[in-house]
Amino acid sequence: MATRVDEEYDYLFKVVLIGDSGVGKSNLLSRFTRNEFNLESKSTIGVEFATKSIQAEGKTIKAQIWDTAGQERYRAITSAYYRGAVGALLVYDISKHGTFDNVERWLKELRDHAEANIVVMLVGNKSDLKQFKAVETDEAMGFAEQHNLAFIETSALDSTGVDTAFQRILTEIYRLMSRRNLAADEAQAGGIKAGTTIDLNKGTGEKKGGCC
Amino acid sequence: MSGLQGFLGKLSDPSSNSDSTNSAAPGRSAAHNVGIKKKPIKGWDDDDDDDDDGLRGERITQTATTTTTTTATTSRPPPSSSSPQPSSVPSFPPAPTSQTPPSPPPRGPLSPLEAKFSKILDEPNVNLESLKAAAWCGCPESDRGEVWRLLLGYSPTNRGRRETVLERKRGEYWKAIEGCGLGSGGDEHDHPGITKTEQVLLRQILVDLPRTAPSIPLFHHPSIQLLLKRVLYLWSIRNPACSYVQGLNDLCCPFVWSFLSEHTLSAQSKPITKGIDVTKEIPTTTLQHIESDTYWCLTGLLNSIQDHYTPNQPGLQKQVYTLSKIVERTDANLSQHLTSHGVEFIQFAFKWCNCLLVREFDVSVICRLWDTHISEGSEGFSVFHVYTCAALLGKFSEEVQGIHDFGDLFQFLQGGMKEKTEAWGEEEVAVLCSQAFVLKSLFQNSQAHLT
Numbered sequence: 297m298a299t300r301v302d303e304e305y306d307y308l309f310k311v312v313l314i315g316d317s318g319v320g321k322s323n324l325l326s327r328f329t330r331n332e333f334n335l336e337s338k339s340t341i342g343v344e345f346a347t348k349s350i351q352a353e354g355k356t357i358k359a360q361i362w363d364t365a366g367q368e369r370y371r372a373i374t375s376a377y378y379r380g381a382v383g384a385l386l387v388y389d390i391s392k393h394g395t396f397d398n399v400e401r402w403l404k405e406l407r408d409h410a411e412a413n414i415v416v417m418l419v420g421n422k423s424d425l426k427q428f429k430a431v432e433t434d435e436a437m438g439f440a441e442q443h444n445l446a447f448i449e450t451s452a453l454d455s456t457g458v459d460t461a462f463q464r465i466l467t468e469i470y471r472l473m474s475r476r477n478l479a480a481d482e483a484q485a486g487g488i489k490a491g492t493t494i495d496l497n498k499g500t501g502e503k504k505g506g507c508c
Numbered sequence: 509m510s511g512l513q514g515f516l517g518k519l520s521d522p523s524s525n526s527d528s529t530n531s532a533a534p535g536r537s538a539a540h541n542v543g544i545k546k547k548p549i550k551g552w553d554d555d556d557d558d559d560d561d562g563l564r565g566e567r568i569t570q571t572a573t574t575t576t577t578t579t580a581t582t583s584r585p586p587p588s589s590s591s592p593q594p595s596s597v598p599s600f601p602p603a604p605t606s607q608t609p610p611s612p613p614p615r616g617p618l619s620p621l622e623a624k625f626s627k628i629l630d631e632p633n634v635n636l637e638s639l640k641a642a643a644w645c646g647c648p649e650s651d652r653g654e655v656w657r658l659l660l661g662y663s664p665t666n667r668g669r670r671e672t673v674l675e676r677k678r679g680e681y682w683k684a685i686e687g688c689g690l691g692s693g694g695d696e697h698d699h700p701g702i703t704k705t706e707q708v709l710l711r712q713i714l715v716d717l718p719r720t721a722p723s724i725p726l727f728h729h730p731s732i733q734l735l736l737k738r739v740l741y742l743w744s745i746r747n748p749a750c751s752y753v754q755g756l757n758d759l760c761c762p763f764v765w766s767f768l769s770e771h772t773l774s775a776q777s778k779p780i781t782k783g784i785d786v787t788k789e790i791p792t793t794t795l796q797h798i799e800s801d802t803y804w805c806l807t808g809l810l811n812s813i814q815d816h817y818t819p820n821q822p823g824l825q826k827q828v829y830t831l832s833k834i835v836e837r838t839d840a841n842l843s844q845h846l847t848s849h850g851v852e853f854i855q856f857a858f859k860w861c862n863c864l865l866v867r868e869f870d871v872s873v874i875c876r877l878w879d880t881h882i883s884e885g886s887e888g889f890s891v892f893h894v895y896t897c898a899a900l901l902g903k904f905s906e907e908v909q910g911i912h913d914f915g916d917l918f919q920f921l922q923g924g925m926k927e928k929t930e931a932w933g934e935e936e937v938a939v940l941c942s943q944a945f946v947l948k949s950l951f952q953n954s955q956a957h958l959t
Contacts, residue, residue: 317712317715317716317754318715318716334722336718336719336722336728337719337722338719338720338721338722338758338867339715339716339719339754339755339757340754341754341755341858341859341862341863341867342854342855342858342859342862343855343858344922345855345915345918345919345922346915346919347915360915365754367712367753367754369751369753369754369817369819369821370754372819372820372821373821373854373858394711
């Protein structure tokens with residue numbers, strides 16, 4: 297493989313994909329980064345990784361996405377990848393209620409291992425399986441509101457919502473980061489806005505232009 | 509380390525062993541040509557008079573053991589390959605080595621390699637050391653199943669006892685399956701006899717089954733899916749310290765492949781195909797044998813690497829660490845290249861050690877690679893494997909060093925390897941194993957160099 301010159305980007309955001317095994321994390325990633333879907337892809341062992349750049353509010357954002365294994369046994373390995381992540385897509389399968397029941401446990405995982413202010417989006421995947429829907433949209437939406445999470449339903453199979461999900465979380469991260477910078481400025485001037493709840497850690501969004 | 513690299517380079521020269529591994533005599537790969545002898549592995553060989561069949565750590569059902577003991581003095585049942593019936597567990601008396609064993613089945617014209625194996629396998633008592641030495645360089649497909657059963661301590665070395673013991677073990681398997689509450693039903697809720705924990709376990713297995721070797725239709729045949737489900741479930745409930753770990757499904761594939769291949773070659777004189785219609789071409793009895801053999805051989809393999817799969821996977825983490833140290837010593841440039849680009853060994857080698865390289869090679873190639881691993885005895889997967897990984901990485905060192913983007917590097921190490929090894933044959937595997945052997949010879953007894 298030839299050396300590839302890094303494409304230009306303004307921000308680099310690390311995002312993790314988490315959730316029970318078999319909910320479609322790897323396919324969400326492959327649909328988003330390569331527009332590919334594989335009905336019977338292999339299970340993820342440890343972690344996998346892919347990147348994609350998007351445009352948000354005139355900026356080029358490069359998403360570095362870590363896809364983690366869903367099985368409990370791998371938690372010790374996968375939780376190490378939460379470090380430095382500014383976003384998490386917490387995925388469940390809309391046709392398997394058990395995977396939604398476990399969302400709370402995954403949130404705890406994030407609380408224990410991720411940065412405090414990580415942006416979390418709840419993703420109900422496999423929305424194409426309408427006839428097998430086991431988790432109602434309202435139920436998931438209510439849960440998301442209660443826990444202050446963004447929410448979307450997607451189908452990696454027919455692409456519904458996939459780009460939107462990534463676009464939304466990355467834009468949200470970018471906005472919060474800009475707001476943080478603003479808040480920092482205001483703090484210096486003596487006042488912090490009460491509504492600023494998410495404070496992304498320094499160094500997570502690295503401004504970079506041109507090749508290395 | 510330039511001397512070592514020069515040496516490895518020499519070994520990788522195909523002309524140095526181009527036709528050695530496939531021929532019957534001397535049938536030695538480069539490692540043997542350099543005159544390094546392998547030590548016999550202690551504590552792994554099947555003791556011929558040992559009723560335990562060498563499958564240590566496996567719990568044998570009380571009923572089966574009792575049946576064996578009480579009927580042990582009755583006359584020897586004729587060797588039979590009929591369907592194992594859980595209700596009639598066969599038994600055997602100790603076999604005197606002087607007895608005349610049943611004649612081996614007639615074989616067609618043999619290749620030199622097959623002739624060599626035939627000679628070893630047809631002995632009344634198989635000499636495991638000779639078998640290991642021969643299998644280290646690769647087994648003929650027709651004999652692989654039998655060789656693996658012998659080397660993994662499942663099949664006894666005494667030919668007179670072999671059928672009887674296998675029949676007993678196969679019976680034990682089916683009895684255990686009957687007792688574990690697993691039917692042939694659909695999802696985890698279709699098995700009312702199992703506990704909540706077992707339901708969670710079964711769910712995980714069911715999620716992974718359709719994702720086993722997706723590119724090979726044979727593994728998606730309903731009979732094979734059911735086979736895998738039962739094997740994995742039984743192994744998991746009998747080994748609760750590990751239980752099922754994703755990737756164990758991959759480890760079943762080489763066994764199923766080899767045993768099926770053994771059947772198609774002997775019964776139909778044709779090699780196995782990836783799209784074989786199992787229902788049409790494989791008799792039910794044979795499939796039952798393949799299932800129980802897969803279970804026992806998987807058990808034999810996993811007994812040596814249990815700590816790969818216990819919580820936090822300490823054995824696996826240690827192996828990955830050792831790999832990074834070996835590469836640091838043998839290929840400092842590569843090691844530095846990975847480090848400077850932020851690539852950690854755990855990120856890609858975790859899978860190599862968890863799935864024992866099954867995902868990095870085509871199934872036929874992995875079977876050949878496992879011939880060597882299994883011939884290394886109980887250290888094949890716990891020790892030799894890490895040197896194989898180091899040799900594999902070394903093989904692609906230049907290519908890896910030519911990649912300068914973290915994402916591309918990661919992509920290559922994680923999935924790109926399979927594409928690269930697609931065209932591999934006997935020769936490439938032989939070179940890889942030889943290099944692994946050299947690395948092991950250099951470092952295994954000098955652990956201080958790897959800390």
